[in-house]
Amino acid sequence: MKVDIVSIFPDYFAPLDLSLIGKARTTGTLDLTVHDLRQWTYDVHRTVDDSPYGGGPGMVMRPEPWGEALDAVASPGAALVVPSPVGKPFTQADAHRLAGLDHLVFACGRYEGIDQRVIDDAADRMPVHEVSLGDYVLFGGEVAVIVIMEAITRLLPGVLGNADSLTEESHAAGLLEAPVYTKPQSWRGREVPDVLRSGDHGRIARWRREQSLLRTAERRPDMYAAYPPDSLDKKDRKA
Numbered sequence: 232m233k234v235d236i237v238s239i240f241p242d243y244f245a246p247l248d249l250s251l252i253g254k255a256r257t258t259g260t261l262d263l264t265v266h267d268l269r270q271w272t273y274d275v276h277r278t279v280d281d282s283p284y285g286g287g288p289g290m291v292m293r294p295e296p297w298g299e300a301l302d303a304v305a306s307p308g309a310a311l312v313v314p315s316p317v318g319k320p321f322t323q324a325d326a327h328r329l330a331g332l333d334h335l336v337f338a339c340g341r342y343e344g345i346d347q348r349v350i351d352d353a354a355d356r357m358p359v360h361e362v363s364l365g366d367y368v369l370f371g372g373e374v375a376v377i378v379i380m381e382a383i384t385r386l387l388p389g390v391l392g393n394a395d396s397l398t399e400e401s402h403a404a405g406l407l408e409a410p411v412y413t414k415p416q417s418w419r420g421r422e423v424p425d426v427l428r429s430g431d432h433g434r435i436a437r438w439r440r441e442q443s444l445l446r447t448a449e450r451r452p453d454m455y456a457a458y459p460p461d462s463l464d465k466k467d468r469k470a
């Protein structure tokens with residue numbers, strides 16, 4: 232997968248050299264390039280923003296640098312992903328969809344956002360996905376891109392050693408996963424649940440499903456309500 236990221240803070244993406252994303256880049260699974268938007272500015276101050284038409288707080292990112300940047304990095308088959316406070320909530324399903332594409336371009340806005348005409352112009356020649364991580368306000372799109380890049384890269388072939396992890400994940404299966412434990416068996420007077428040491432895989436699976444249902448009902452009633460009704464025994468479904 233080819234990924235291009237455009238930002239006025241390219242150093243924000245140093246974490247993408249580390250760990251499993253770094254390994255995916257080294258092995259060639261992920262071809263990632265980060266670009267400084269200011270390379271498409273030509274004034275002495277490398278200006279990327281200006282005051283908003285119609286007034287209002289802060290500054291808006293100028294269309295000219297963005298237009299040239301996207302012309303330069305977006306190949307014909309690319310899709311554009313624009314993190315935004317007004318974007319569609321980003322989900323695991325979105326991560327799966329984006330992980331299946333050949334070329335992604337991320338536009339990292341700052342200030343009060345990017346001139347709308349940049350998005351509209353891009354949408355004339357490529358799919359554009361304006362996404363939000365959640366209902367809280369960030370300084371810009373960079374952190375969102377790091378999160379989205381982790382969510383996508385985990386799904387690329389060969390990146391996660393144990394592919395089972397992908398199938399047992401919360402948001403993949405529609406329930407929050409059960410609690411996890413490792414050695415020691417006893418720690419600060421707290422014991423690992425006996426069932427997990429029983430060796431009875433059927434009993435362990437039932438216990439984990441029960442824990443998943445309890446956790447999901449308690450912490451994510453929205454997920455619990457959406458869980459396919461035919462997949463829950465009547466006794467499992469919370470009244």
Ligand SMILES: N#Cc1c(-c2ccc3ccn(Cc4ccc(CN5CCCC5)cc4)c3c2)n[nH]c1N
Pocket residue numbers: 288314315316318339340341342343344345362363364365366367368369370371372373375
């Ligand atoms: N993903 C994601 C995001 C972002 C995000 C993503 C991209 C950019 C680019 C710039 N900002 C800063 C900003 C902050 C607030 C506003 C709204 N205005 C404030 C006063 C009048 C309206 C506009 C921009 C960004 C924030 N925030 N939260 C998420 N889940």
